[in-house]
Amino acid sequence: MSEKVLMKGNEALAEAAIMAGCRHYFGYPITPQTEVAAYMSKRMPKIDGVFLQAESELAAINMVIGVASTGKRVMTSSSSPGISLKSEGISYLAGCDLPALIVNVQRGGPGLGGIQPSQSDYFHATRGAGHGDSHMIVLAPASVQEMVDLVFKGFDLAEKYRMTSMILSDGTMGQMMEPVSLEIGEINEYDKSWALTGTKCEREPRIVNSLCLQPEELERQNFARFERYKVVEEKEPMYEQYRMDDAEVCIVAFGVASRISKNAIDLAREQGIKAGMIRPITLWPFPKKALSAAAGRAKAFVSVELSMGQMIEDIELAIRCSRPVLLCNRVGGIIPTVEEVLAKIVEASKVGGAE
Amino acid sequence: MMVFEKPKALTDNVMHYCPGCTHGIIHRLVAEAIDELGVRGRTIGVASVGCSVMSYNYFNVDMVQAAHGRAPAVATGVKRSDPNNIVFTYQGDGDLAAIGTAETVHSAARGENITVIFVNNAIYGMTGGQMAPTTLPGQITQTSPYGRDVKTVGYPVKVCEMLAQLDGAAYLERVAVNDVKNVRNAKRAIKKAFQNQIDGKGFSLIEVLSTCPTNWGLTPQKALEWLEENMMPYYPLGVYKDKEAQAND
Amino acid sequence: MTKQILLAGFGGQGILFSGKFLAYEGLVEGRELSWLPSYGPEMRGGTANCSVILSDTPIGSPIVTHPDILIAMNLPSLDKYESEVVSGGKIFVDSSLIDREVKRDDIDVYYIPATKIASDEGLSGLANMIMIGFMLKNTDVCSYENVDATIEKLVPARKKDMISLNKKAIELGYNFK
Numbered sequence: 001m002s003e004k005v006l007m008k009g010n011e012a013l014a015e016a017a018i019m020a021g022c023r024h025y026f027g028y029p030i031t032p033q034t035e036v037a038a039y040m041s042k043r044m045p046k047i048d049g050v051f052l053q054a055e056s057e058l059a060a061i062n063m064v065i066g067v068a069s070t071g072k073r074v075m076t077s078s079s080s081p082g083i084s085l086k087s088e089g090i091s092y093l094a095g096c097d098l099p100a101l102i103v104n105v106q107r108g109g110p111g112l113g114g115i116q117p118s119q120s121d122y123f124h125a126t127r128g129a130g131h132g133d134s135h136m137i138v139l140a141p142a143s144v145q146e147m148v149d150l151v152f153k154g155f156d157l158a159e160k161y162r163m164t165s166m167i168l169s170d171g172t173m174g175q176m177m178e179p180v181s182l183e184i185g186e187i188n189e190y191d192k193s194w195a196l197t198g199t200k201c202e203r204e205p206r207i208v209n210s211l212c213l214q215p216e217e218l219e220r221q222n223f224a225r226f227e228r229y230k231v232v233e234e235k236e237p238m239y240e241q242y243r244m245d246d247a248e249v250c251i252v253a254f255g256v257a258s259r260i261s262k263n264a265i266d267l268a269r270e271q272g273i274k275a276g277m278i279r280p281i282t283l284w285p286f287p288k289k290a291l292s293a294a295a296g297r298a299k300a301f302v303s304v305e306l307s308m309g310q311m312i313e314d315i316e317l318a319i320r321c322s323r324p325v326l327l328c329n330r331v332g333g334i335i336p337t338v339e340e341v342l343a344k345i346v347e348a349s350k351v352g353g354a355e
Numbered sequence: 356m357m358v359f360e361k362p363k364a365l366t367d368n369v370m371h372y373c374p375g376c377t378h379g380i381i382h383r384l385v386a387e388a389i390d391e392l393g394v395r396g397r398t399i400g401v402a403s404v405g406c407s408v409m410s411y412n413y414f415n416v417d418m419v420q421a422a423h424g425r426a427p428a429v430a431t432g433v434k435r436s437d438p439n440n441i442v443f444t445y446q447g448d449g450d451l452a453a454i455g456t457a458e459t460v461h462s463a464a465r466g467e468n469i470t471v472i473f474v475n476n477a478i479y480g481m482t483g484g485q486m487a488p489t490t491l492p493g494q495i496t497q498t499s500p501y502g503r504d505v506k507t508v509g510y511p512v513k514v515c516e517m518l519a520q521l522d523g524a525a526y527l528e529r530v531a532v533n534d535v536k537n538v539r540n541a542k543r544a545i546k547k548a549f550q551n552q553i554d555g556k557g558f559s560l561i562e563v564l565s566t567c568p569t570n571w572g573l574t575p576q577k578a579l580e581w582l583e584e585n586m587m588p589y590y591p592l593g594v595y596k597d598k599e600a601q602a603n604d
Numbered sequence: 605m606t607k608q609i610l611l612a613g614f615g616g617q618g619i620l621f622s623g624k625f626l627a628y629e630g631l632v633e634g635r636e637l638s639w640l641p642s643y644g645p646e647m648r649g650g651t652a653n654c655s656v657i658l659s660d661t662p663i664g665s666p667i668v669t670h671p672d673i674l675i676a677m678n679l680p681s682l683d684k685y686e687s688e689v690v691s692g693g694k695i696f697v698d699s700s701l702i703d704r705e706v707k708r709d710d711i712d713v714y715y716i717p718a719t720k721i722a723s724d725e726g727l728s729g730l731a732n733m734i735m736i737g738f739m740l741k742n743t744d745v746c747s748y749e750n751v752d753a754t755i756e757k758l759v760p761a762r763k764k765d766m767i768s769l770n771k772k773a774i775e776l777g778y779n780f781k
Binding site: 024026052054056058059060062063064065066068070072074089092198200201205207208209210 | 366397401402409416417419420429430431433
């Protein structure tokens, strides 16, 4: 274990990307993710890397596509309204089966919204962004250490499955400082026989492309891609269980909401309520099996989220609506308080009990 | 003995372009330039959206297909990934001068060391002949059925003239492929645009006035005449920027 | 032991920096900690506050809503957070900028004219660290012995001259009677 240092989440994430071998970053200024770009602009020139501030979010994501098509690790970062703009490129990345890492430090919306923390991009991210029939691997850090660890994971999974990985963070995770160990994570070598490296006049040209005008062929590609997604859903869900051994009220929360929920769970247990939490670390693939297993004992679920009831749908689907699922949410940049979550746990314990 | 051969930088695939369309000529000129400069093995092309969307099937080099208008941004990524790559985009007028204006302007402003082949035929071809940013005043298209009315939809974008204002652009020239003399001149310009990149001189764009017999509703021969009589007066041929020449002045 | 600390004042008073000092103290002492800033969209002069939690066990929420310790460096901050301090908690008031007394009687209150001391001692801009020194003296949040090590970790090498000034400010606060 290397010595722990104090770093802001956004900066730790950026340094982790560099440690993971990323030498190309393209971005566009937007609050509250600017530290990532600022950090990259300082570091990249010193390590022969590329930092480029693009003229738009669209240009940035397309520059990402350019580097990704050559098989190198590349990333961009933005915040919610900027991620909306990047959606076009996200769809092309999926259609071209290119690996890339996108960081979304979410802020409240819709529209221009505010600049305070939010989780309102949940649907957009977990449904693959873009214009449909594709997925991203969505990773939700809940500590500065995870901002580091999930960068390595994100690049690795992206290359392993030729998909885009998105780190779905928020202003709290980005701005907070915690002791963090900057340790090199797993870096695996994957087949890149698709990458554009120039033919050297020695091989047939390679084409990175998402256009396909033959319906039968395009359908075949889609089915094949979803076979791959199925493997991801089978093998890659990540989650943390907190005091779930005997839990009758199961909170589901990610990111900053999960941190608040831990305090609320501890307080609930002091009151004799058996509360616990499943914290999804991957939002796609969603840890469906863990939730459906929890539904065996838990009488009720609570979705704690900084959005208008988005993840709650995935919880209901995962447990096939076999238990009541309550919503505890604040939006617009407001973070639910420990007391609010506690009150919802108490309410859930009664709902569950009455069943 | 001179033997007329297909350039090595073109594949054997049969092109899908309409009879009389000049895309085929321009493809060939690009391929000849790549061959003659000996860079085929390290060239990566960026196809755009429009009639030339499937140019990835015709150039015998690694190719990536970009979203509408984004080719210069994708090319920026490919070039920055490895500056040894010779990177070109091949874009039409709707792609480059409407939906991709920002990418065009800013890659030029950055002096991005890439080569842009800009095919201007004053119409959206692939979608069936709609008004383009370069459609001439009064020109009839599917979406300007009474002729382009500048009072309501404004004026055409003159790309070379516009980009010439940018310090970042190294070389801008407008050429045409309507007759043998102009085709030979276009070849010279395109080759120079690639040579510039090899020499690290920065952003080069060649605007090629081209025909669209199908959507103009003309025979190939008449289309060539229409280009000369209507497009060339509005879009004068010539060099709009050449940093090197300016430096030598 | 978990201590939840809220530092609040105007932007430009070094609120975030003094919060960082506490965080680095925690790091030097090998404790669990979190530091979370909160500020408005203004680049200058807006409100600034900072949540710092030091603990011996993993930290849940990094947001301090009910502080054990409040450091108030302007009136709006005291007005806003006085009622949020836990019963039995402590409030530290910069009395040169806040001209009222704390109304609650279930908490310990400590007054120090930190901004005035700073300007009298030629340490303008370091009232924040005087507040920190004053707080270290009157709480057991973290130890005074680690101040030097912490300051040296916190202040970048290129601002070396600031090290002794920061130490002096903390000392002044610590020894304030």
